[in-house]
Amino acid sequence: MKLLMFSFSLLCIFCVISCSQQTIKSQSNEDTIIKKDQKTIPVQLDGRIIESISISEIGKVNSDEEDPYIVYSQEEIETISTFAEMVKRGERIKGVVDVLKSDYAVTFMFQDKSTSKYYMNLGEDEGSIMNQNDSSTVYIIPEDLILSLNQLVLPNNEQVAL
Incomplete structure (x- = not known):
């Protein structure tokens, strides 16, 4: 037992x-x-996977572009998504617009080695973008992205109260 x-x-x-x-x-x-x-799922724009985004300041005219001072890589998915949303959700301004100078150049580098460049004007409460290949059409940046974009274009991501 x-x-x-x-x-x-x-x-x-x-x-x-x-x-x-x-x-x-x-x-x-x-x-x-x-x-x-x-x-992480890569962010796409116009059917292409974004590999990186660079930010450059503009001089007196759009053709006076400085070297990039910030580059965001594909791993920074939230940042890449914010810039992609800026382009995807931008609201077209009707009519033809003549923009002489922008604040920044935002260059998207894609996995297929192609690029797209947008000129961006950014204030505290509003902003606009223009595709380099269509300089007569301007898009208003959605209001909910303005604060984030202002923070992302600052050198070294300096935090400021806007």
């Missing part, structure tokens, strides 16, 4: 150990799945 009881106890201990190891394996698999699910 004691032998039977001892065998039963050992069987129970093995079951408990086996179950707890299975739980650990399950948790490990779930962590792996979560990590896979957290994989």
Whole structure:
């Protein structure tokens, strides 16, 4: 009887150990799945994957563009998304517009090695963009992006109260 009881106890201990190891394996698999699910999805603009964005200041005219002072990489997904949203959600101003000077040049570099450049004017409460290839059309930047964009174009992301 004691032998039977001892065998039963050992069987129970093995079951408990086996179950707890299975739980650990399950948790490990779930962590792996979560990590896979957290994989960042590249941001696209006009059907192309954005690899990086560079910001340059403009001199007296749009053709007087300085070297980029900020470059955001694909890993900075929230920042890349903000600039992509600026272009995607910009509201076209009707009519033909003549812009002599902008504040910034925002250059999108894509995975296929192509580029798109937008000239951006940015104030505390409003902003506009213009595609380099269509200088007679201006788009108003959505109001909810203005504060973020102002922070993102500052050298070294200096924080200021706007």
